[in-house]
Amino acid sequence: MSEGGLAIPTQNSATVRPNNDVQSVNRNEVDPILTRLKRILRKFRKDELATVVATSAVFKIAEVDINRQPIDKEALIKGLISVLEDVSEMQRIVPLLELLYIRLHSNMRTWHVLQVRNMEEQQENVTPEYFQKLLSDYLNRSKYEVNVTCQLYEEGLWTRISFTEPVRKRSQMVVFKESTSFLLYYPWTPYVLYCDLKVAHQELVQRAILQTLRGTKVKKLPLTGHKISALIQLAWQKDNCRFEENEGLPYVIKKELKKRKPKEFVENSNIVNEHEHEYRKQEDYVEKQFGIYEQPSLENILYSIKTSFYGLDASEKNELDDHQVVCTVNFKGQSVLEGIRELVCQGIADRDLPDYVGNLSHLGVNKVTIKEDK
Amino acid sequence: MATITSINKEPGVDKVVILLIGGRGVGKHRLATALIQTRSSLTVEVRTCVKLPLPKENEQERPYIDLIIFIVDMTSRASKMILEESLPYLMPECFVDKVCFVAMNSSMVNSYSFGIDRVIDCGDLYGCPVLYGDLQSRSHLDNLAQQIINQAEVKAGLKYNISSNFVTASFHGP
Missing domain, CATH: 3.30.310 (TATA-Binding Protein)
Known part of the structure; x- marks a missing residue:
């Protein structure tokens, strides 16, 4: 969360704002904005600053040509700020730069x-x-x-x-x-x-x-x-039910959708798979369960259970309220859904997965409460 | 359960059947392709499976198996478990001259899930050779395939005056 404190005295704050002259403006107004502008520009990498120049109409490319000679980042930022004319332009450009930064670093x-x-x-x-x-x-x-x-x-x-x-x-x-x-x-x-x-x-x-x-x-x-x-x-x-490509999909999904590459298998009569039948059944199940597209990249899935011990009557359950079984399992990784699919492919996970594991991509959640006894 | 034994079928003439046993992703198919492409005086047939026992359905069509290769992926603990669970399904006579262990991805020392000594101890316990292989480069795979074919040729009796018992005896010494 970006938070800036702008300390403004409550008594007699005179603000003078001459045109086209940043330095003579009240320091109390300019400094915070200038600091903020410098801070957001420093966040960008040097190669990203080219995107800043290209996408922002305020930074005139004719005056700041970052590709002509290798200059260090600070000098580049100084050059970019120097083309801004007044405080109002700085105030206008800071939100745009923050938006651009978030777009480039949304992950x-x-x-x-x-x-x-x-x-x-x-x-x-x-x-x-x-x-x-x-x-x-x-x-x-x-x-x-x-x-x-x-x-x-x-x-x-x-x-x-x-x-x-x-x-x-x-x-x-x-x-x-x-x-x-x-x-x-x-x-x-x-x-x-x-x-x-x-x-x-x-x-x-x-x-x-x-x-x-x-x-x-x-x-x-x-x-x-x-x-x-x-x-x-x-x-x-x-x-939505399982979709086919280009069937009214939003652009953001369409552009990331990748069909899984088929395994490169050269059929050879001298190579025989003893478990061919089992293998085909496994492949069919995986394709039916997980589809032909790569799974969306979810980094974190949390399963939680809160239940009491079996075999207790009502009065015992009340006494043992503090002794409930609370269990949380967290799957973490680059793409947990793809990992679950791989577990099934490898035969490590059983084929008949429960709904909250095998069908997770259609539940629209990444926090699942399997059971919660109240 | 279909245990593998060496006495229930007749071996082929000028043909060797190699059984590769290993979990998914250890590189069985790539090794099988390399074995078939290796130059040899024999016709090579490769059969692959994930673990033992073999399915009973294929019992009738299954030919005599000359060489059994257990492939253990050094980066996968599950692969070692498959090896330990499959070994009891082999009859004792198979271990005399038919079995060989391959430690795959042996060059990726930093990614080992268990020590290489486990595989070596397994080889010593059963009196079987241990080979080391890598899927990273084509030349390593071809080298491994050539070693396996050499073993297969000895077992098929194609090497003059060399038998698998002689190789085993000379390996272990007096």
């Missing part, structure tokens, strides 16, 4: 999934400007000062929301605390992903999304992860 954040039910069929109106305006209008009715920035990228609406609220310290100083969170919405799907959203803001944002998308209910799915396309695919597969 480093933990994303959560919201499902909006019964949305009205008006998806063609959902443009970045429309989304930004409606969200901003609703959120600014709250006690926070909210700034919303929205960009369209590969059919997804990437949105940055910053909440600013005053926090009074013990002294006379009032500190404005700012917290930033990010939303991602793909029109034509009922799913909105978010990251870095404080618990205190969750309900407000959910109501804002409901209002903007004109749904009747918003539900948080027990599904979290780092890879956006995998989360959308898992949520989509929960509500």
Whole structure:
């Protein structure tokens, strides 16, 4: 969560803002923004700064040519900042840079999934400007000062929301605390992903999304992860039967969908598999259970059980309430679903898997409570 | 259960049947292809299976097996378990001159799931040779295939004045 404290004295703060001259502006206004701008630019790798220049209209390429000669990153950042004319341009570009950074490094954040039910069929109106305006209008009715920035990228609406609220310290100083969170919405799907959203803001944002998308209910799915396309695919597969390629799939799923490569097997009459029959049955089962496409990359699956001992009567159960069996199993890896499939292929896992293991890609969850005795 | 014994079928003429036993992913098919492509005076037939016992359905068509190779993947503990579970299904006479152990991925020392001494001890216990193989490079695989074919030729009696008992005796010494 990025938080910046802007200390503003409560008495007699004079602000002078001459045009085109950054240095003579009140230091209290410029320094925090400049610091923030430098901080976000330093986060990018040197090769990524080329993307920053190419995608941002503010940084004029004619003045900053990063490919001409090898210069170090700090000098490059200095050069980029020097082309900005005033504070307002800096204020405008910081949210865009943060959005760009999140897009390039989305795998480093933990994303959560919201499902909006019964949305009205008006998806063609959902443009970045429309989304930004409606969200901003609703959120600014709250006690926070909210700034919303929205960009369209590969059919997804990437949105940055910053909440600013005053926090009074013990002294006379009032500190404005700012917290930033990010939303991602793909029109034509009922799913909105978010990251870095404080618990205190969750309900407000959910109501804002409901209002903007004109749904009747918003539900948080027990599904979290780092890879956006995998989360959308898992949520989509929960509500849709096994799909065939190009059958109305959202773009974000389509582009990541990979058909499994068939095993390179050169048939040879001199090589005989003794367990040929068993092998064919296994292959058919795996294809039927897991499909012909690669599984979405889920990094974490949690199974939990909370139950009491068998063979106890009611009174004994009450006494032994503190002695319940609580068990949690956590599968972690690059792609846990692919790992489960591999366990079945290798014969390590039994073929008749329970629903919460074999059919996990259609449950739309990565936290499963197998049993919970109350 | 279909135990393997050496006395229930007749060996083929100028033909050797090699049985490769090992879990999925150990490289049986690649080794089988390398065995068939190796130059030899014999016709080589390779049969592969995941573990013993062999299915009873194929009992009638199954030819005489000249050489049994247990492939153990040094990076997989499950592979060692398959070896330990399969050995009881071999009749004792098979261990005289028909069995060989192959420690696959032996060069990946940092990825070993168990010590190589386990495989060597197994070889000493049953009096069977242990070969070392690698799937990483073609030349290693061909080398391993050539060693296996050499053994098969001795067992098929194609090497003049050399029998498998003679090889075993000279290996262990007086």
